[in-house]
Amino acid sequence: MARGGFRPGAGRPKGARTATKQERKVVKTLEAAAADPEEAQERPRTAFKTALDFAMDVINDPDQSMDAKVRLAIAAMPFQHAKLEAVGTGKKERQQEEAKDLARNGKFSTPTGPRLAVNNGG
Numbered sequence: 001m002a003r004g005g006f007r008p009g010a011g012r013p014k015g016a017r018t019a020t021k022q023e024r025k026v027v028k029t030l031e032a033a034a035a036d037p038e039e040a041q042e043r044p045r046t047a048f049k050t051a052l053d054f055a056m057d058v059i060n061d062p063d064q065s066m067d068a069k070v071r072l073a074i075a076a077m078p079f080q081h082a083k084l085e086a087v088g089t090g091k092k093e094r095q096q097e098e099a100k101d102l103a104r105n106g107k108f109s110t111p112t113g114p115r116l117a118v119n120n121g122g
Helices: 023-037 051-059 066-078 091-105
Strands: none
Touching: 051 066
């Protein structure tokens, strides 16, 4: 039984497209900007201090696709809204605290010896 090797018709077809619709749109925009540099200067480019500023600018841009806006909104969410702390202690934490209390004060805790008072000749 043959395994591997050449098989006629297998593999990626010749001339298959690799670019997505969004990528083709970006390429067309760049080609148009190269053809007409004045049109490319319509929207001023600003220097962004953080990546979050850039993401918010893209999200608020009416020319961007909704897919790009949603993806950036999902990525920016943790930076806009911090996660809430746990409301209470969980089962594991309670069990660990109980085990520590039992080790300190329980039946099997290490006994303390008698306290010896030292009288230094007084």
